[in-house]
Amino acid sequence: MKAKPILISILIYLPSVLLAVFYVPTALDKLLDPHQTGKIVQSSAVMLTAGIFILTGLALFYYHKTMLWGVTMLSLYMLPVIGIHLYKGKPAEVLMLILMSTLFAAYIRKPEVFERN
Template structure:
């Protein structure tokens, strides 16, 4: 019985960890290498602010009480990235999958957030 609970918890957190392993290095790259010239916004302070935004959003995504806000912020950010990739003519399918995976990981951890409240 203990093994089932441990396995369930591990499988429940696995998508969130994978999403985190995408967003955290992306955020650190934006903070530490803020003078990227091939981006739409070449201003280094905006890149650093975006990196901090991603770190804060990822932290909110991992914390159960703020999972909905964190998921919304990460999905919104990646939706903007999808539009930027479409505008630049780059492949955008992976970015769409990341948006879907972020929402899916949130749903796996807290499905009651996605169900409407039943009125009695």
């Protein structure tokens, strides 16, 4: 009988863990190679700041009490990225799905935050 609560916990946190597959490599790429070319903003300071912003948002997202702050930070990062992709004519559908997945994972973990009174 104890397998059911464990399975529910795994299913609740699985989408949140899978988001790290996208956000961590993106942040590390910005931190380890800040002198990227072909970007709209080619400043290494902006790339370093973006990498730190993503990792901070992800850390806040995983901590239960600050999850809403983390979701906000990750969404604030993803919205301009989607806009830049649309501006350059690049496909942005995958980025939109990642943004929706971030919001969905937060809703699964803490649905009471998203309810209106």
